[in-house]
Amino acid sequence: MPNMSIEVIAGIAFAVLIVLSLLMRRRRPKERTFKCSRCSTIAEHTPRTIDAWRSGKTKFFCNACHARWLRSHPAPAAHNRAELAPAHNRAGRSERSGCLGMFAFLVALPFLLIATWWGYA
16 A cells, blocks of 8 residues: 555545445435326426435325315414424425535545555555
8 A cells, every 4th residue: 555646545535435425315216207196197206295205105296286285284383383393304404404514524535545544654
């Protein structure tokens, strides 16, 4: 390892970053569309239906049917909304939550590799 150059280390770090980014991607349904369980129309998956798919749901509803259901089921009182919200939404986190931490890790990784290299060289 003493003959490895900075370019080789950077290349290895870049390859590791690519592999990590591919492994850390969030799961998505194989199909781009689904058949609405209420009105039988074919609709594209939305973030709402993808989240439902990730949580194991098998019945999906188009936006129109979902809006109709929301109108027929009034929202809970403001003080109860936080209790009823899913845990991942309580802090106001978006679907891209965690990107900053991953970015910081990926930026720090080459520096950690170089520091380790200098420690052993």
